[in-house]
Amino acid sequence: MLPLLIYGVMVVGLAVAAIGMSLLLGWPRHNPHKDMPYESGIAPTGDSRIRMSVPYYIVAIMFIMFDVEILLLYPWAVNLQELGWKGFAIAGIFMIFVAEGLIYAWARGGLSWRHLSTTASARTSSSQD
């Protein structure tokens, strides 16, 4: 119990010391360059709220979706020998539903860039009516 207590005191003490010392030794001095957002040493340019094309967003969502679904196959692939044909059948059923998602997206025009951009612009113009 005692070592844990000493450890805890040291952790808290170190954090308090680090913040307190920096407050004591270096007073905050502001200048435009110092207050600039810091991102890996690169000077930021432009607005962060840029317009993004809607098809890009939908394709990105689909990529993430299928990526995550395929990821679930890794544990099965690692244990392929032990799981045998029963595991193969279960993975097959799983793949049927993944394929269903792909077919659905395809049939709804989710894979066609041109279709996506025309429907997206049609929706925005109709909602402005």
Add this chain to the structure above:
Amino acid sequence: MSQLATLAPDIIMAFGGTLVLLLGTRRSDKAVNDFLRWLSVIIIGGAALALAYTRPNSLPAAEGWIISSSINIVFGVIFLAILAWTVLAAKAPEHAAGEWHALLIYAGNGMLILARSGSLAALFLGIEILSLSLYVLISFFCHRGMALRGGTMYLVLAAFASAFLVFGLALVYASFGTLDLAELAQRVSSKGLFHAPMAMLGFGLFIVGVGFKLAAVPFHMWAADVYEASPGPVAGLIASASKGAVIAAFIPFLFLVNTHGDILWLISAASMIVGNLMGLLELRVKRILAYSSIAHIGYILVGYLAGYNGVGITGVGAMIFYVVAYALAIAGAFTALSFIERDHELGVRDLRGVARVSPALAFCILVFIISLAGIPPAIGFFGKLYLFSAGVSAGYIWLPVLGLLGSAIGVYYYLRIIVNLYMTPGENPNLKISYTPLQISIIIATAAAIVFFGCFPQTMITALKLF
């Protein structure tokens, strides 16, 4: 092979939903929409038949995830019936009938898994399948009013509640070392919960998650907004079958009454009082029904606390009876109200003149409201009677008293709806009511069923084998 027979309803629902979804992408006109509607009803009916013919107490399937005791089968058939009812009574959207019906079927699949879950993991899986379908269904008509807001609200809060639930289940697993529900109940009864503080905490968090899904006070904040935002039939489905499925999944945890009974008592009492009091302040019909559904969860929890006690009909039996009685009334009310077309949210005053324009619809709404209020010729009266009598025979005197007080308060806002339907003079030129013959006949049949079972409750008790 018997394992496959136990799993058959889930297989039918999963593959059927997929079929409906893919067929819906080809064309969207009225013929296709009608075809998809009847195909969905056939799929749900097939699953219900497969479920009804599973042998009770056969071996658990899918590594113990799905069990089939007689209570679970009764619950499952009830939920599938409500789902088929919703599919028939709801107006499917023109542009996306495939998605609409497929999501309803997937939601039904979640309810089935939830109602028959044999392990903690299956319980979580069922809740997630159900909620994921409901997120989309709530904001299905996303250009209309608050639909997106309601769906997002439900998404965020339900995900938060799921985190509580799954953390609680993890703590329970950590202290008892099993996911299997039967084994868990055995280990809890042999070891006792009071010596396992981690499991006590885990079950407490579990009750938070369940309470959220049931919209029991103090986890009820989302109910009014979400119900108001969602399409009428979906609101009915959330209020009836979705909550019923969570109740069904909660029944194997009846041993919690010994340790967490006081908390459940408080939740039940608070739901009955707060739900009814908040209903008094509301002037919008869907929000009134939302608060009434909070109060009804309080009544149902009285039956849960009674457990297997009770004279004639046990607390659990009364709960099943009440879930059916309540589902008929609330799903009917929400769907019937969705026939009244408004461009803004439906207020109590918008109901004026409905009785003159469409006497049948007004009378059906009257029956649903009377059943919700628990006035004798309707089935809701017997539901409350069985719940409270089971509560009294289990030794809870104050809960039924609070429940009766709450019902008395509730009558006021139920009557407010009826007064505006029937007794307010004045024309309502903006009133527009639209329904298909199929929809109104289903609503009338539901109202007739409420009155029939209200006059002969014994028929339903024998049909559900509640004794």
